[in-house]
Amino acid sequence: MFWLNGRFGIEVVTAWEHRAVGWAWRRGLCVGVGVWSLVIAAAGWNGGAACWGQDQNHAAPPNPPASAPSPLEIVQALETATIDAIQRAEASVVAVARYRNTENPDVTTAIRGQRPRVEPRPRRPGLLVLDDEMAGEPTGPRDFGSGVIIGPNGAILTAYHVVHGAARLEVRARGGLLFEAEIVGADPRSDLAVIAPRNPAVAAEAQLTPLPLGNAEQLRKGSFLLALGNTFDAAREDGRVSAALGILSNVDRKLMTPPDDFAQPQLRHLPTLLQLDSKLNLGMSGGAVVNLKGELVAITTAAGNPASFDPQAGYAIPLDGLGLRAVEALREGREVEYGFLGIRLDQETRTNRIEGVTDGTPAALGGLLTNDLILEVGGRAVSNADQLVLAINRMPVGEEVPLKIERNGDRLLKTVVLSKLRIQADWPVIVTTKPPSWRGARFDFTSAVFAPNDLNVLSEMSRGTVSVSEVEPGSPAFQAGLRAGQVIIAIDGQPVATPKQALQRLNERNGPVTLDTHRGQVTIPAP
Incomplete structure (x- = not known):
């Protein structure tokens, strides 16, 4: 049976498997829509079924419809679901403008608690005079990106590289409302940051609508996804962001580390990213990736690979278990913590076999030895160095974590208490709590x-x-x-x-x- 479930999905089941409409045919192919299915009002069609080749020994369903939905009606239903999802999400996506200090363009000063608090007045398009508190502030260069409202107090999730180096941040919300924002927390390892209005009253006055958070771990290849953001700064004046529809092309993607970059690999250099089927244009970094239920499942990033490595491909930072934990810490102004085991791995073969263990590390205290092969971390299977590092990073610090290892052909279970990884990056960790x-x-x-x-x-x-x-x-x-x-x-x-x-x-x-x-x-x- 082709089943249109109202969430942009079409499932194929046999007639005897489907009980929602109360039919019990043993054979045949049916096209039907149940009570909870999407209603196509324009066609005046509320559900029903048309079946071919059904068992003649079974009675036909009561009150069969005159005809099955046409292909056009099905496409229109999918179109309606897309439009509805965009309308639910777009009010929560904002345009972010970054003004750098001309003397120190890489120094970030738009941080909560580092500048005197003022009472800025919300501004709308057409107001040409700067607010009093803007006097003397740096006025250029200006960059732009996107953000997503995730909290009732106006907390906005974005990408760290959108706000790095900011001397001042301005946010343009839907309806044209313009207000100044400040960084609450930023994490270079995940490239995520949370900003909020400098004036807490702005969130209430502007009626900023938070977008509900979903879980990217529920996504599969082919999932329909919407990307919304400030493409080419199109939302600069009125706050109306652009939208794009696509599918999830791949999961667990990673960016190539530049050959001359010897810094600590960040999460984007590990198999963490989602790949969309479309490229993301300038200004989409920090924008929303939502499912057709209107839930935020990822943050777009237009910071693609170096030259010759598919630059500016359609990548997104997933809000999976690790991503959601990072968001929760950042919105509270806390540091994002990543697990640390304290082992050495072969950097050439990049396997999950331990090359060295030193006394005092969580690995040594947990009884791990050189040449042990780590197979699972907290129940998550690993088969190479990237998966192992990422699995350790996902685990909470200071708590017991079970490890399944192989030693001399035997399978063993070990328990370790993970320490915390020190983040080394070109940009600092920003903590306000x-x-x-x-x-x-x-x-x-x-x-x-x-x-x-x-x-x-x-x-x-x-x-x-x-x-x-x-x-x-x-x-x-x-x-x-x-x-x-x-x-x-x-x-x-x-x-x-x-x-x-x-x-x-x-x-x-x-x-x-x-x-x-x-x-x-x-x-x-x-x-």
Whole structure:
């Protein structure tokens, strides 16, 4: 049976498999639409069936329709579903303008908390006079991209490369409303960022509509997808974004790393990206990829491969488990955390076999050995180095993760507590909500405090898995001599394994506390 399900899908089932309409034919091919199917009002057709070759021993369905829907009516139904999905989503997609500082074009200053808060007035097309708070701000060069409203407070998800280097950000919403925005959080590894109106009242006054989040893991090749964004800055004046319809061409795509780029590979260099069947034009970066239910499932990126590697192909950053976790952290202004195992892999063969394990790393503490072959991470199968790194990155830090390995032909199950990967990129991690402190000190995993390519990081991890990440000047911790980079071995003689555990134990103590560090003991008095 060809079944038009109202969500732009056509399923083929035999007549006896379909029970929604109450028919029980054992043979035959039917064309039908059930009670919940899409209604084609223009044709005055509400559902029914026309069948050929049915078993003559079975009664015909009651009140059969005069005729089956024509091919044109089916196409019109699909067209209606597309139009409806665009209308549901387009009000949540905005145009983003980036103004760089002419003296320091690569320095990002449009960050929450780094500029005095003002009370900007929403502006609409035709208002030529800049608001008072714009006086003295840099006025060029101007770049453009897209964004998607994802929160009731006006939080806007976009691509990091759209807002990097911004001295000022302006957002043009549907209806022409123009307001200034600031960065809440940005993550160079995923190339995602969240911005929000500088004036919190703008979100309520403008009635900014958030787009519901879907899950890209439910997508399959051939899924119908809509891409909406600020193509060629077409939405600059009125906020009316452009739309394109296509299918999901492929999954788990990756961009080629430039030959002269020796930096840490980012997620786009691992098999993470969705590939659409159309190229994305200039200005589409940060735009929405939605399914026909009107759910946001990916963020478009027009930052394609280097020359000779399909430049500016239709790629998108999926909102899968890892992507949704990143979005949740960024909208709260927190750092996106990625799992770190602490093993060495063969960079030439790029297999999932361990080339080396060092004492103190999660791998060593979990009982992994050189030449072990990692087969699964948290139940997710891996068969090469890229899949292994990505699977580790997906896992939450500081929590137990099961690993299935092969050692000398035997299958074994190991459990590790992952540390946190330190992000190394050309652009900084932007965080506006810092983790809680204790007497002026903040703590993190040693693997996140020291650079992964630092020759001392593994030796430092062998001394302790928790280190001091920041000490506020003038605080009790600072005055006692505690400094960033010190590895915490024990608290009042008790070893600690994670920053969460360290903070919990410190908060339980009211008096002086002695920290054993790799540079000696530090006693911090009560404030």
